[in-house]
Amino acid sequence: MKIKRETYKDQVVHFIYKEILKGNIKPKEQIKEAHLAQTLNISRAPIREALKELVSLGLLEYKPRIGTFVVDMKPDDIYETYVARGVLEGYAASISYPTLSFKDMENLKKMCDEMEYLAKRKENMKLIDLGDKFHQKIFYSCKNKQIVKLTDALSLKSHLLFSQYWPKLYTPKQIKERHLIIVDAVNSKKSDIIEKTIRNHYTETGKKISDFKEKGV
Numbered sequence: 190m191k192i193k194r195e196t197y198k199d200q201v202v203h204f205i206y207k208e209i210l211k212g213n214i215k216p217k218e219q220i221k222e223a224h225l226a227q228t229l230n231i232s233r234a235p236i237r238e239a240l241k242e243l244v245s246l247g248l249l250e251y252k253p254r255i256g257t258f259v260v261d262m263k264p265d266d267i268y269e270t271y272v273a274r275g276v277l278e279g280y281a282a283s284i285s286y287p288t289l290s291f292k293d294m295e296n297l298k299k300m301c302d303e304m305e306y307l308a309k310r311k312e313n314m315k316l317i318d319l320g321d322k323f324h325q326k327i328f329y330s331c332k333n334k335q336i337v338k339l340t341d342a343l344s345l346k347s348h349l350l351f352s353q354y355w356p357k358l359y360t361p362k363q364i365k366e367r368h369l370i371i372v373d374a375v376n377s378k379k380s381d382i383i384e385k386t387i388r389n390h391y392t393e394t395g396k397k398i399s400d401f402k403e404k405g406v
Contacts, residue, residue, distance in 0.1 A: 264403040308360075317351065324344065374386035
């Protein structure tokens with residue numbers, strides 16, 4: 190596989206992330222620079238940069254004199270990730286909802302229908318991508334760029350976890366309904382309701398996944 194020259198590091202980050210998301214690279218598995226360099230037909234320098242970024246995002250861990258490995262998140266880490274994501278996105282949405290137009294809200298409703306459809310067809314990657322777009326639409330309009338950046342970073346971890354566990358968490362209908370609840374909250378135009386709804390959305394999922402992890406399910 191060959192990748193474009195302009196954004197070596199970013200594309201390596203994307204490649205590794207997608208491989209983990211697809212389940213081609215498992216938790217605790219070592220990421221080997223030489224193998225990636227050969228697979229992507231590039232030097233090791235941008236690969237090292239990408240690995241450092243993924244370590245900083247909490248998706249990989251570096252063990253001195255041993256190597257870099259995919260993080261196997263503990264139950265507490267999982268729950269804390271989702272709680273933090275809910276706090277950040279909930280706040281972002283509570284202050285930025287006025288920027289969402291009627292057309293935006295209609296598009297969010299359509300995404301809920303499409304998520305149910307993709308879940309029924311078990312199209313995991315498309316479901317995760319669409320869910321990402323749904324939430325980005327809500328919090329990307331926040332003018333506080335630090336909050337947006339931090340929320341984005343947490344979303345990578347939460348997406349990986351959700352992709353592994355969602356069939357055990359919710360039915361396709363429940364996935365649609367849970368996101369429609371968010372749409373209704375935003376439509377209420379009440380900051381406290383919006384913030385609480387989004388925080389609960391993530392906290393509930395984080396609790397379920399951490400419980401599954403603790404039980405070894």
